[in-house]
Amino acid sequence: MDDLRYTRRIVGRHNGSGRSVETPTTPRPVTTRGPVKQAATVVFAFCAALSFVGVHLVDPSIGATAGPDRPTIDRFGGAEAQAIEVGGDFTIGASKEQYAVEAKPAYVEPASTSASDGWAPPAVTPDPGSAQAYAATAVAARGWAMTEFDCLVALWNKESGWRVNAYNAGSGAYGIPQALPGSKMASAGADWETNAGTQIEWGLGYVQGRYGTPCGAWAHSESVGWY
Known part of the structure; x- marks a missing residue:
């Protein structure tokens, strides 16, 4: 048969005719479990290494710890928050945890003596x-x-x-x-x-x-x- 391996051996007995007979041993199926397990382990290790390298390429500060050879990276220059002005119309207040956008107050025309503010000339001759x-x-x-x-x-x-x-x-x-x-x-x-x-x-x-x-x-x- 194609999918089984047999081991032939001569058994020292006679079948009555005066001739020795050949008896096959128990067949054992061929398996590929060992090579497949090794290949899966290699692929997993490769993916884990690639993920680690990719994270540090995107943001080298992730996982960084302070030390003589690796100083702490501070995105705000030591301050807890900073304000960014946009187009002269909005201010973005950003902190290490959150950000907020605020519009500047609207311009208010100063008061003056004109018909629009209700002023009227006095009654004089x-x-x-x-x-x-x-x-x-x-x-x-x-x-x-x-x-x-x-x-x-x-x-x-x-x-x-x-x-x-x-x-x-x-x-x-x-x-x-x-x-x-x-x-x-x-x-x-x-x-x-x-x-x-x-x-x-x-x-x-x-x-x-x-x-x-x-x-x-x-x-x-x-x-x-x-x-």
Whole structure:
């Protein structure tokens, strides 16, 4: 038979005919258990070694322990957490255990004297003539010629008609010099809403600082429509 091995031996007995007979021993099946077990062991050992090498190639810090030849790897430079700003709009706060994303607070427009914040001009009776008389004295006190006063009259006639409570609801400009916003004139006096003299002093200071003289401001206004 093909799948069995036989061992032939001569048995010292006779079958009655005077001849010796041959008796086969018990057959033993062929097995491959030994080689298969060895091959499986080799494959398992190879896979285990490959997994160990792969983990350390991906992240060498895994399994690392502190020591003279292998220092501890710290991803945060010794700090418990760090903040990362993204695109100027978000901040990512990352720690060793977790992370969180926070949006920056929305910008809030500062308060100003304008129609949008509900401010309204006070109920006063303007006196353009008295305002111009005060302005003539203030211009002379600054050493300017009367021609500068003439330019100032033309400028503020155009802006406000010399009315102390002139108010532009669209822009928030207020007063004889049309300060924008009107609350800027508080630097000249707390009564900036109703006092023509306070408004004129602030307006002359603005004109001098920006254009040098009233005629310089008037030339700019005629050129571009504002000063």
